[in-house]
Amino acid sequence: MALLQLKSVGQTYFSKTSATTALEDISLSVQEGEFISLLGPSGCGKSTLLSMIAGLLTPTVGTVTVNNQLVTSPHPKIGYMLQQDYLFPWKTIQDNITLGLKLRNQHSLENVQAAVKLLKEIGLDHTLTKYPSELSGGMRQRVALVRTLATQPKILLLDEPFSALDYQTKLKLEDLVSSTLKEHGKTAILVTHDIGEAIAMSDTVILLSTNPGRIFRTFKMPETLKTLPPFEARQHPDFSATFQQIWEELEHIEQNDKE
Amino acid sequence: MNKTIKSKIHQAYLESIKKENRNIRLVQLFIFISFFLLWEVSSLRGWINPLLFSSPTKIGSLFIEKISDGSLYIHVFFTLGETVLGFILGTLLGTLLAALLWWSPFLSKVLDPYLVVLNAMPKVALGPILIVAIGPNFGSIIAMGILISIIITTLVVYTAFQNVDANYIKVVRSFGGNKKQCFKEVILPACFPNIISSLKVNVGLSWVGVIVGEFLVSKQGLGYMIIYGFQVFNFTLVLMSLLIIAVMATVMYQGVEWLERKLIKHRL
Numbered sequence: 001m002a003l004l005q006l007k008s009v010g011q012t013y014f015s016k017t018s019a020t021t022a023l024e025d026i027s028l029s030v031q032e033g034e035f036i037s038l039l040g041p042s043g044c045g046k047s048t049l050l051s052m053i054a055g056l057l058t059p060t061v062g063t064v065t066v067n068n069q070l071v072t073s074p075h076p077k078i079g080y081m082l083q084q085d086y087l088f089p090w091k092t093i094q095d096n097i098t099l100g101l102k103l104r105n106q107h108s109l110e111n112v113q114a115a116v117k118l119l120k121e122i123g124l125d126h127t128l129t130k131y132p133s134e135l136s137g138g139m140r141q142r143v144a145l146v147r148t149l150a151t152q153p154k155i156l157l158l159d160e161p162f163s164a165l166d167y168q169t170k171l172k173l174e175d176l177v178s179s180t181l182k183e184h185g186k187t188a189i190l191v192t193h194d195i196g197e198a199i200a201m202s203d204t205v206i207l208l209s210t211n212p213g214r215i216f217r218t219f220k221m222p223e224t225l226k227t228l229p230p231f232e233a234r235q236h237p238d239f240s241a242t243f244q245q246i247w248e249e250l251e252h253i254e255q256n257d258k259e
Numbered sequence: 260m261n262k263t264i265k266s267k268i269h270q271a272y273l274e275s276i277k278k279e280n281r282n283i284r285l286v287q288l289f290i291f292i293s294f295f296l297l298w299e300v301s302s303l304r305g306w307i308n309p310l311l312f313s314s315p316t317k318i319g320s321l322f323i324e325k326i327s328d329g330s331l332y333i334h335v336f337f338t339l340g341e342t343v344l345g346f347i348l349g350t351l352l353g354t355l356l357a358a359l360l361w362w363s364p365f366l367s368k369v370l371d372p373y374l375v376v377l378n379a380m381p382k383v384a385l386g387p388i389l390i391v392a393i394g395p396n397f398g399s400i401i402a403m404g405i406l407i408s409i410i411i412t413t414l415v416v417y418t419a420f421q422n423v424d425a426n427y428i429k430v431v432r433s434f435g436g437n438k439k440q441c442f443k444e445v446i447l448p449a450c451f452p453n454i455i456s457s458l459k460v461n462v463g464l465s466w467v468g469v470i471v472g473e474f475l476v477s478k479q480g481l482g483y484m485i486i487y488g489f490q491v492f493n494f495t496l497v498l499m500s501l502l503i504i505a506v507m508a509t510v511m512y513q514g515v516e517w518l519e520r521k522l523i524k525h526r527l
Contacts, residue, residue: 054433073435080433086426090448090523099444103434151434 002029003187004053004155009062010212011048021212022048026062028206028215030187032154035178037190037198037205039246041253045213046191050157053189054080066155076104079153083160085144087132093119093143094128100151115150122146122176138169145177149184156181158190162197174201174230195250199242200230207246209253217249313495318502321495334500338469338480339507341397345404346465350458352405353412360413361420361446362438378410383468386475400472400480407468408461415460419453420446455519462511466504 006028012021022045030036038046051057053064055074064071066078074080079100087096097115101107119125122142132140141161148156161177162170178201181188192198198205203226209216222242225233233239295315301307302314309317325331360367386403393399427445436444473482481500488496 056429056432074433076435078433080429082426082429084426086424086430088427088445088448090451099430100434103431103436103440103444 003032003067004028004030004189005063005065005068006053007063007065009049009052009059009064011045011052011057012060023052024212024214026213026215030155030189032187033185034204035181035188035190035202037192037202038208039192039195039198039205039250040208040213040216041210041250041257042193044208044210046193046208047159049208049213050080050159050189050191053155054078054157056080076151077154078157079148079151079155080157081144081148081159081161084164085132085137085140087140087143087147089132091131092128093124093130093132093135096132096143097147097150100147104151106151111150111152114152115146118146118149119143122180137165138173141165141173142176145180149180149186154187156186156188158188160192161190163192163194170197171231171234177201178230195243195246196234196239197230199225199239199246200233205246207249207253210257216253219246310492311494313498317495318499321499325499334480334484335503335507337477338473338482338504341400341404341469341472341480342462342465342507342511344401345469346408346458346461348401349405349408349461349465350412350454353409353457354416354454356409356413357416357420358442358447360417361442367417374410374414378414382407382410383471386471389472390476395476399476400469403472404465404468408464411464412457412461415457416450416454419450423449452519452523455515455522459512459515459519462508462515466508470504 006026009023009026010021011023012019014020026049028036038049040046048057052059053071055064055071055078058072066075069075071078087093088099091099094116097119098107098112101111101115116125116128119128122145124139124142124146127135127139127143132143135143141164144161158177162173165173174197190198190201199221203221205219205221206215207217207219208214219242222238224238225236225242228236298312299315302309302312302317322331360370383403385406389399389402389406393402423446427449428441431441431444469480470482470485473480474486477483481504484500485497488494488500
C-alpha cells in the first residue's frame with residue numbers, strides 16, 4: 001500500500017478580481033523509499049503541491065493521506081526543506097538543528113544526540129557551536145537537511161533545495177542528499193525545474209503542465225540510472241537519452257501553453 | 260620577499276587609518292576646547308550678556324558647589340530614574356502593543372488610522388491633562404516619558420514584525436509550530452535589532468518627555484532646576500542643568516549602543 005496518496009487534489013486561489021486554479025486533478029501515490037521528482041515550467045504549481053502535501057495549505061478539492069491518515073496540518077512524518085536554508089541567524093547550529101525537536105516536543109537527550117550524529121555523518125560536527133553566518137552556502141544547506149531529518153520524518157519534501165547554490169556545490173550536495181536519504185530509507189519528493197537533477201536523483205519523474213497545473217506525463221527512470229549516485233548517473237549513456245525524451249515533452253507543454 | 264612587501268604595505272595601510280583617526284580626534288578636541296574658551300572669553304569681555312549666557316567657569320564653580328553640598332545628587336537621581344523607566348517602559352509597552360497588532364490582523368486594521376493620528380499629535384500637549392488625571396507626582400512624569408515614545412515604538416516595531424521573511428515562519432509551521440511559537444522563535448528574535456534601535460531613539464524622546472513633565476509638576480529633578488533657574492533668573496543654573504542632561508543622554512545612548520553590539524554580534 002502506498003505511503004503517501006493524493007486523490008484528485010486541486011487548489012484554487014482567490015483574489016478580488018479573479019479565481020485562479022493553480023492545480024487540478026492531481027492523483028499520485030508514492031511508495032515507501034521511493035524518490036519522486038516534480039518537474040515543470042515555473043508557475044505550474046509545484047511549490048503549491050508541496051505545501052499541500054506538507055499540510056501547510058488545505059487543498060480546495062481532493063485529499064492528501066499518509067498511511068491512510070488524512071493530512072490536515074503539518075504531519076510529524078513529513079519534513080519540508082525550502083529553497084534556501086533559512087537557518088535562524090540568531091541560533092547556533094546546534095540550536096538550529098534541534099529546532100524541529102523543540103517544536104514537536106521531542107527534545108530528549110536521545111533525539112538531540114541523534115541529530116548531532118547526523119551532523120557528524122554529513123561532516124559538519126565541528127560547526128556545532130558556530131552561527132550560520134560563519135558557514136558557506138553549501139554548508140548551510142547541509143545543516144538545513146540535518147534540521148529537517150532531525151525529527152525523523154518518513155517523507156521528505158524538497159522544494160528546489162539546490163537552486164540557490166553554485167553548480168559545483170549543487171552537484172556535490174545532490175550526491176550527499178541522495179546517499180543520506182537512501183541510507184536512512186527515506187521517501188522523497190523533489191520539486192525542481194532542472195531536468196538533469198530530476199533524472200539523476202529520482203526513481204520517477206512527474207512532468208506537470210501549466211495553467212492549471214496537471215500531471216502531464218510520468219516517467220519511470222531506467223534501472224541503470226536508479227542505482228547510481230546522481231553524479232555518476234549524469235555520466236551514464238542512458239542519461240542523455242532520458243534527458244532528450246523529457247526535454248521534448250517539456251517543449252510540448254510550452255507549445256500547448258502558447259496556443 | 261613577496262610576503263615582507265605585503266606586510267609592509269599592510270603596515271602602511273594601518274598606519275594611515277590610525278593617523279586619520281588621530282586627526283579626527285584632534286579636531287574634535289580642538290572644537291570642544293575652543294567652544295568653551297570662546298564662551299568664557301566673550302562672557303568675560305562682555306561680547307555676550309553674562310547674565311543670560313553665564314560662563315563655563317561660573318557653571319563649573321556652581322557645579323562644584325552643588326556637588327559638595329550634596330544637593331545635586333537628588334535632582335540627577337530623580338531625572339535619571341524617570342528617564343530610564345520612561346524609555347524602558349515605553350519600548351516594552353510599544354513592543355507589546357506591536358505584538359498584539361501582529362497577533363490580530365483585524366485589530367491592526369481597525370487601529371491603523373488611530374495610530375497614525377496619535378503619532379502625529381504632539382504628545383507633550385497632553386502634559387496638563389496627565390497632571391490632573393494622575394496627580395502632580397512621579398507617576399505623571401513617567402507617564403509623559405512613556406507617552407512620548409510608545410506610539411512611534413509600536414509603529415516601528417510592528418513594521419519590523421511584518422517585514423520578517425515569511426519563509427522562517429514556514430520552517431516553524433512545517434514542524435507543526437503554532438502562532439505563539441512562530442512569534443517566540445521567529446518574529447521576536449528576528450526583530451531584536453529593530454527593538455534595540457527603537458530603544459536608541461527612545462532614549463532621546465524620553466529625555467524630552469521627562470524634562471517637560473518636570474517643567475510642569477516637579478519639585479525635584481533637572482527639569483525642575485531649569486524652570487527654577489528661569490524663575491529666579493539664575494541662568495548659570497539653567498545652563499549647568501542642560502550640560503548635565505547632555506552628558507547623561509550621551510552616556511545612556513552609548514550604553515544602549517554597547518548593549519546592541521553585545522546582543523546582536525552574530526547577525527549577518
